[in-house]
Amino acid sequence: MGLWDKLRQIKVNRAGVSHDQDVEGADTSDPMEGYTEIVASEIVDEKTCGRCAGNDEHEYTSMAEARDDYPDGGYRHCENPSGCRGTLVLMKDGN
Numbered sequence: 001m002g003l004w005d006k007l008r009q010i011k012v013n014r015a016g017v018s019h020d021q022d023v024e025g026a027d028t029s030d031p032m033e034g035y036t037e038i039v040a041s042e043i044v045d046e047k048t049c050g051r052c053a054g055n056d057e058h059e060y061t062s063m064a065e066a067r068d069d070y071p072d073g074g075y076r077h078c079e080n081p082s083g084c085r086g087t088l089v090l091m092k093d094g095n
């Protein structure tokens with residue numbers, strides 16, 4: 001299960017919609033709803049590739065931009081064959 005599926009699941013659960021009522025064409029839904037900030041968070045150490053390290057703490061201004069860089073929950077430009085451990089952190093106002 002990718003990051004976006006998880007986010008969608010969270011949204012669905014919050015809305016009180018059961019699994020059986022999963023919305024058709026859910027790909028067009030925006031799991032960013034209710035979030036004000038999207039920031040890339042890479043665990044930077046000696047195993048982290050340069051591209052991921054360089055993207056750490058990158059702030060996205062739109063859901064589309066963030067999703068483009070992290071299509072499966074990891075940085076798309078990652079050079080590490082086994083993948084680095086970056087992900088997106090979504091923040092809400094007032095928390």
Ligand SMILES: [Zn+2]
Binds near residue numbers: 079
């Ligand atoms: Zn990487």
